[in-house]
């Protein structure tokens with residue numbers, strides 16, 4: 001039997017909270033385990049064994065991926081401020097602008113301090129709440145339930161989230177749901193244990209006397225005077241107004257994050273790391289941009305990869321095109337640079353030891369023990385011969401060498 005509620009196996013729960021929302025007796029709640037991840041727990045006294053929780057579990061009833069032809073697109077938003085306020089090239093905002101004309105509701109991940117949660121908006125001017133990747137698992141609350149209600153009322157619903165959240169929504173809604181639904185997923189390589197950011201928060205309180213109000217993992221410092229961007233900074237805002245900017249290249253926080261030492265158990269066996277995507281559209285960074293489409297580098301301000309998995313997704317992209325610069329890409333070439341569309345992250349043999357440390361060690365000690373030191377290769381890539389320099393040479397040749 002698959003699915004956490006039947007098997008008790010943690011790798012069989014994506015944490016989408018569909019079962020919690022489907023239970024007619026409110027007998028299921030999400031409870032945090034010792035690693036900080038949330039799992040459904042059933043109150044046996046309230047449970048009437050109706051099995052609705054199993055029916056909506058996407059691990060048990062995996063929704064089918066569309067079988068339409070794939071279409072890949074690379075580019076970035078025409079509006080500099082929107083691009084600056086987005087993680088990659090701002091494709092998400094362009095899709096919303098194109099698709100949401102009237103009578104629409106948009107669902108996405110918002111944050112408040114360290115808490116990340118799903119919410120909905122009914123006015124595009126509030127889209128800033130959903131912009132930027134919050135690299136933590138969001139709490140779904142009753143967003144599937146709400147989306148179903150809006151669809152029944154005849155509203156257009158754009159639902160965005162991680163691939164497992166989109167699969168959760170599709171399993172919750174079933175095949176013959178009413179209304180006009182567009183699903184947009186972020187290409188994802190896993191969510192980390194909340195203990196890690198909590199440890200970072202404690203460190204901030206100790207060092208600066210204030211807690212974190214927001215974490216911008218990929219801050220785009222737009223130096224308006226020179227027209228250049230610095231895309232390689234993480235910005236931490238604190239309650240006392242202080243802003244801390246750290247280089248992403250040599251930041252121990254990112255070094256640990258990228259090592260997959262603390263991902264949710266299901267992420268190591270993620271069934272969505274294939275080209276069969278459940279969502280209409282998949283969004284990611286345009287990795288490899290400097291190698292196969294340098295004209296889309298966008299002055300280092302970020303570029304988006306948009307993969308349309310269904311005809312509906314392709315129509316939504318068509319409506320987004322007036323808001324973007326970019327062009328179609330060869331899907332197989334784009335795929336070469338997108339490992340989360342090909343394979344799940346590797347299990348890290350030190351995961352257990354790291355998570356034990358993350359609960360007890362102060363953040364700076366944790367970094368000393370677990371963060372990798374900058375290598376000569378990294379220094380070389382940043383300062384001597386990396387993407388920036390390759391693009392500069394490309395632009396120079398384009399301008400001066402005939």
Ligand SMILES: Cc1cc2nc3c(=O)[nH]c(=O)nc-3n(C[C@H](O)[C@H](O)[C@H](O)COP(=O)(O)OP(=O)(O)OC[C@H]3O[C@@H](n4cnc5c(N)ncnc54)[C@H](O)[C@@H]3O)c2cc1C
Pocket residue numbers: 085086087088089090091092093107108109110116130131132133134135136137138160161162184186187188189190191283284285286287304305340
């Ligand atoms: C946990 C996570 C891991 C990711 N890993 C990769 C990766 O390995 N490779 C890659 O190419 N791209 C990855 N991305 C996607 C990438 O960071 C951008 O989110 C994506 O390219 C969209 O950027 P944008 O500029 O179009 O729009 P933005 O405005 O930056 O995107 C906002 C979109 O992200 C959604 N979102 C933000 N945070 C969350 C969250 N915690 N949970 C669910 N949805 C969220 C919002 O609902 C909205 O749809 C990841 C995103 C997340 C959240």
